[in-house]
Amino acid sequence: MNYSVLSPGVAIVILIVFGLLWIAFGYFLGRQNKNLEDYMLAGRNVGFAFAAATAMATWVTSNTTMTAPQVTYELGVWGMVGYSLGAVGLLMFAPLARRIKRLLPHGFTSGDFIRERFGVAAWRVFLLISLFYAFGWLISLGMAGGILVNALSGVPYHVGMTVILLVCVSYTLLGGLRAVIATDFVQTIIIITGVVFIAYLVVDNVGFEQMHSDLRNERPMLLDLLFPAAIMFLFNNLLFGVGEIFHSNVWWSRAFAFREDTGARAYFVAGLFWIPVPIVAGFIALAAPTLGIAVPSSDMVGPLVAGQILGTTGAVVVFIVVFSALASSLDSLLAATADLITQDIYRGHIHRGASDEQCLRAGRYIIVGLGLMTWILCLPRLTTLASLLYFTGAFVASAIWPIVFGLYYRWATGTAATLSMIAGTVCGLLAYFLIGYYVAAVASCAVSLLVIVLVSRWQDKPFDFDSLATRANQETNNP
Amino acid sequence: MHGAYAQQTGRVEGGIIRSSQRATPLFCVSWLILLATNTSVWAAENLSLSASTQLSNEGYFVLNWQPEVDAASFTLEQSSREDFSTPVSRPLGAASAITITGLSDGVYYFRLSRDEQVISNTISVTVEHHSLERAASFFFLGLALFVTLILSILKGNRQTGI
Numbered sequence: 001m002n003y004s005v006l007s008p009g010v011a012i013v014i015l016i017v018f019g020l021l022w023i024a025f026g027y028f029l030g031r032q033n034k035n036l037e038d039y040m041l042a043g044r045n046v047g048f049a050f051a052a053a054t055a056m057a058t059w060v061t062s063n064t065t066m067t068a069p070q071v072t073y074e075l076g077v078w079g080m081v082g083y084s085l086g087a088v089g090l091l092m093f094a095p096l097a098r099r100i101k102r103l104l105p106h107g108f109t110s111g112d113f114i115r116e117r118f119g120v121a122a123w124r125v126f127l128l129i130s131l132f133y134a135f136g137w138l139i140s141l142g143m144a145g146g147i148l149v150n151a152l153s154g155v156p157y158h159v160g161m162t163v164i165l166l167v168c169v170s171y172t173l174l175g176g177l178r179a180v181i182a183t184d185f186v187q188t189i190i191i192i193t194g195v196v197f198i199a200y201l202v203v204d205n206v207g208f209e210q211m212h213s214d215l216r217n218e219r220p221m222l223l224d225l226l227f228p229a230a231i232m233f234l235f236n237n238l239l240f241g242v243g244e245i246f247h248s249n250v251w252w253s254r255a256f257a258f259r260e261d262t263g264a265r266a267y268f269v270a271g272l273f274w275i276p277v278p279i280v281a282g283f284i285a286l287a288a289p290t291l292g293i294a295v296p297s298s299d300m301v302g303p304l305v306a307g308q309i310l311g312t313t314g315a316v317v318v319f320i321v322v323f324s325a326l327a328s329s330l331d332s333l334l335a336a337t338a339d340l341i342t343q344d345i346y347r348g349h350i351h352r353g354a355s356d357e358q359c360l361r362a363g364r365y366i367i368v369g370l371g372l373m374t375w376i377l378c379l380p381r382l383t384t385l386a387s388l389l390y391f392t393g394a395f396v397a398s399a400i401w402p403i404v405f406g407l408y409y410r411w412a413t414g415t416a417a418t419l420s421m422i423a424g425t426v427c428g429l430l431a432y433f434l435i436g437y438y439v440a441a442v443a444s445c446a447v448s449l450l451v452i453v454l455v456s457r458w459q460d461k462p463f464d465f466d467s468l469a470t471r472a473n474q475e476t477n478n479p
Numbered sequence: 480m481h482g483a484y485a486q487q488t489g490r491v492e493g494g495i496i497r498s499s500q501r502a503t504p505l506f507c508v509s510w511l512i513l514l515a516t517n518t519s520v521w522a523a524e525n526l527s528l529s530a531s532t533q534l535s536n537e538g539y540f541v542l543n544w545q546p547e548v549d550a551a552s553f554t555l556e557q558s559s560r561e562d563f564s565t566p567v568s569r570p571l572g573a574a575s576a577i578t579i580t581g582l583s584d585g586v587y588y589f590r591l592s593r594d595e596q597v598i599s600n601t602i603s604v605t606v607e608h609h610s611l612e613r614a615a616s617f618f619f620l621g622l623a624l625f626v627t628l629i630l631s632i633l634k635g636n637r638q639t640g641i
Contacts, residue, residue, distance in 0.1 A: 073578070073580050074537065074580050075537070076581060092629070095632055095636050096632070099639065215581070218581070219580060220581065220582075220583050221581045221582060221608075222580065222581035226614075227538075227608070228609040228610065229536065229537040229538075229608065229609060229614070231611075231614040231617070231618050232609070232613075232618065232621075234618060234621065235620075235621020235622055235624070235625060236617070238621065238625060239621060239624060242628065292572075294571045294572045294574035294577045295574070295577065295578045296574045296575055296577065298578045298580065404631050404635070405631070408631070408632070408639060409631075435609075436537065439617050442617055442624065446624060
């Protein structure tokens, strides 16, 4: 099989050059870390430019650059538009970031908030959801790395996946969140420049009329605005994105790390800049029928079309852009998940009262362990990227209401939050298996809302927000 | 890598039997006789074509063939008629499988050919999209949840003075 447009040698050289660059950057920045707060939260002093860049770069993932074309290839124009609604999560997290920083100025993780606001039972359910999601995302990123390298260069899936994981684990290990944010800044510049360049080349090379005509004749549903599965996908994707961002420690750790006046603005600007990226990435998938490309697996359509349209130069640009997008998300997720495990599982369950030094050491082992587990789980390449990703939608959408009501409203209770996350997840999974991946988040979110409102109203136990910050501050160091 | 695709796309061996038909002994014998006399199906390279599903609610599915060979000169023929009187041909390039997307409701027949000679079995996949009523109910449910979410955050911000 030889549909690749890059020689394996070129792909390996790019991987090595950029890999060494990121690792060296991580090592350089890691030398400035003095304590646990430096390592986990970059000293809680990240300014606007870096904050906006890291938020955007982290949200431009393999899921944006590779799953957006897949969803467009499967669900058509609505798939492309629906994917861009993922920006709503970032935009809506802007006010939440300000509230989080005010409520928990010394917080470390999203788990800290859930534990103090809803109690231990809700905390444990939340941790399970959060870790399950983190692994789903990590695996999708590792898989995307392997698929990208394979689609563009023919280098075996396992080789590309291994190298990309190794690079990201290395520089996250060396530099902590400071390295993650700094590399994200550079990666954002590469991503924006690359996407603009690709968009220009696509418009220059592909005839819109021919594309439209071929789609209308061969794939009519891709242009049909009444495509049922795509209609269901629209708000499902929006709510999935909201669930991902609202619950995940990737975004909470940044809210803690950004300066108080920075977080809300940074998330808002990042959301606005993010909107066109999946539109451009998704659009190129619609050229596949015109170009006569036989797409073996729909998650390969992005790199395959880009390579064919854009030639070797374009393929190199796509390779670098997607590699940067992958790395910028993988490192963030590794760092934030390691923080969550260190703070909420190691310090919260295994070694209560562990010192900062012990947590710092444990955090490094956890990053290596996460990388290793991700590598093992990526090996079998069990499913397509979209199927894997939206499977986690059933879990994360159930956490939306506990987060929102927990942050703003006194009436939301711990029992209600626990039950809403469990019931939402179960119903989301049922919808996933009985109907399709494009309804899992909607079902989960709807049931979760119903349960948290009904149970909270029935219990009627108002929460005292004034005590939250004090208790969280005490418990953070000794949960 | 071929193996990876094979794992990923879980097969349903459709053969030339439609999903709605039950394979009675008489029916099977009839097909065996037909296959034995149909030389175009049993060509020199006898490939087994299969689909990831026989009923698609989204208009997309994956087609695979066994054994996995270089498909550079193969063509996938698609038709809405069992006799392939109006086929659409798709060159396969070097792919080891192909994902078909964007089909509207109907029964679609597929087979592989090379140099206008059929080299695989024929399979059929039925596309039956979800009803618009079901799609609309999830759409409006999602819309209602989104509006509730926005209002909850706005009200929360106003109450907490953010």
